[in-house]
Amino acid sequence: MSTPELRVGVVGFGWMGQVHARALTRLVQHYPDTALRPRLVAVADNAPDDRTARAAAAYGFEHLLSDWRELVEHPEVDLVCVTGPNFIHRDVAVAAAQAGKHLWVEKPAGRDAGETAEIVAAVEAAGVQAAAGFNYRNVPAVERARRIVASGAIGEIEHSTVRFLADYSADPDAALSWRFRTEFSGSGVLGDLVSHATDLLGYVVAPVAELVVDRATFIAQRREAVPGAMHYEKGAGALGDVENEDYVSALLRLADGSRAVLESSRVAVGEQNTYGFEVHGTRGAVAWDFRRMNELRVASARDDAFTDTFYATEYAGPGDGEIGAFQPGTNNPVGFDDLKVVEARRLVESIATGTPVGATIHDALVAARVLDAMILSSDERKWVSL
Numbered sequence: 001m002s003t004p005e006l007r008v009g010v011v012g013f014g015w016m017g018q019v020h021a022r023a024l025t026r027l028v029q030h031y032p033d034t035a036l037r038p039r040l041v042a043v044a045d046n047a048p049d050d051r052t053a054r055a056a057a058a059y060g061f062e063h064l065l066s067d068w069r070e071l072v073e074h075p076e077v078d079l080v081c082v083t084g085p086n087f088i089h090r091d092v093a094v095a096a097a098q099a100g101k102h103l104w105v106e107k108p109a110g111r112d113a114g115e116t117a118e119i120v121a122a123v124e125a126a127g128v129q130a131a132a133g134f135n136y137r138n139v140p141a142v143e144r145a146r147r148i149v150a151s152g153a154i155g156e157i158e159h160s161t162v163r164f165l166a167d168y169s170a171d172p173d174a175a176l177s178w179r180f181r182t183e184f185s186g187s188g189v190l191g192d193l194v195s196h197a198t199d200l201l202g203y204v205v206a207p208v209a210e211l212v213v214d215r216a217t218f219i220a221q222r223r224e225a226v227p228g229a230m231h232y233e234k235g236a237g238a239l240g241d242v243e244n245e246d247y248v249s250a251l252l253r254l255a256d257g258s259r260a261v262l263e264s265s266r267v268a269v270g271e272q273n274t275y276g277f278e279v280h281g282t283r284g285a286v287a288w289d290f291r292r293m294n295e296l297r298v299a300s301a302r303d304d305a306f307t308d309t310f311y312a313t314e315y316a317g318p319g320d321g322e323i324g325a326f327q328p329g330t331n332n333p334v335g336f337d338d339l340k341v342v343e344a345r346r347l348v349e350s351i352a353t354g355t356p357v358g359a360t361i362h363d364a365l366v367a368a369r370v371l372d373a374m375i376l377s378s379d380e381r382k383w384v385s386l
């Protein structure tokens with residue numbers, strides 16, 4: 001008997017739309033036992049270029065649309081990838097759920113927790129599955145770190161550091177894209193990177209319980225974007241105000257009583273995807289850096305030798321997370337796109353079984369509430385409890 005199809009529509013065919021399309025295309029190659037076989041049916045993008053035609057040529061989409069409303073109502077679509085800019089996520093996701101479609105929503109989901117809660121309500125009312133794009137959870141070395149922390153091997157967790165530093169907006173001539181405008185993006189580096197950082201901390205250690213935050217915008221104005229430009233292209237129009245934050249620093253108290261320091265920037269010259277964490281327990285530590293994605297540094301106190309206990313590097317192997325679906329042996333690294341294949345796998349499993357696996361829209365709401373609390377803390381200069 002042939003595998004039933006899962007017919008896919010993608011709204012927004014920029015970076016993430018293409019990554020989702022590739023992940024769904026590759027699913028059956030890495031997971032031949034998949035319960036549903038994705039087929040790319042429709043793509044909607046309103047960019048004034050030939051991007052949907054290119055999507056059809058490279059990925060085989062059959063219906064090329066400029067209006068996402070046609071896509072979410074299309075009778076041949078079972079799953080909608082919500083991969084446009086943040087300001088359309090709520091409208092697209094709610095309409096798609098109401099039309100009975102499953103969802104794969106990119107973080108940060110809505111522009112704030114209120115919008116994300118609206119998506120959650122629509123998903124629950126419709127009884128559909130909804131994955132959220134917290135791909136760093138799917139890194140095999142991160143899964144290993146989580147297992148080590150949960151096992152108690154590094155003792156009681158005392159404190160962690162999580163850093164998400166990037167330079168993608170460090171160029172003052174970079175265009176004033178949707179990412180810098182509250183109306184279109186909501187927050188700045190909070191929604192872009194801190195959403196990932198707080199989700200990762202919650203996944204590996206514990207959810208955030210209390211926080212105090214400082215925010216800064218270092219590049220106050222940028223030139224308007226050319227329509228359809230990607231966010232790292234140069235601006236060419238008039239100068240306009242950057243309306244959200246470039247930088248965030250936070251002190252966190254986690255639900256397990258441990259403490260954490262979080263720092264994130266989109267304007268950090270010298271830092272490219274410097275994403276990672278260090279978790280310190282009473283008997284050891286684990287440290288992970290996205291730039292060396294397959295490695296986990298582990299320090300483990302033996303024979304009560306707490307001082308002068310050194311980090312050793314461990315490499316992810318087939319026992320860690322889903323790496324076995326990609327490579328047969330230890331330290332054959334996975335790449336960024338592979339994380340999205342894992343996300344697709346978990347979503348398809350959720351749809352096939354009716355039981356959520358992997359990060360969901362509920363996790364996006366948890367992160368969104370942390371981000372809203374961070375804005376409140378920063379604006380009012382005070383500690384905020386979740």
Ligand SMILES: NC(=O)c1ccc[n+]([C@@H]2O[C@H](COP(=O)([O-])OP(=O)(O)OC[C@H]3O[C@@H](n4cnc5c(N)ncnc54)[C@H](O)[C@@H]3O)[C@@H](O)[C@H]2O)c1
Binds near residue numbers: 013014068107230
């Ligand atoms: N999970 C991750 O690691 C990750 C990485 C990057 C971006 N993201 C998230 O993915 C989303 C998209 O980011 P991106 O980097 O792909 O952006 P992008 O600018 O590269 O792509 C957005 C696409 O949406 C299209 N679009 C804009 N308005 C539209 C509309 N009304 N209808 C249909 N299409 C429309 C644009 O033309 C563009 O092709 C954002 O929410 C972002 O936060 C997640």
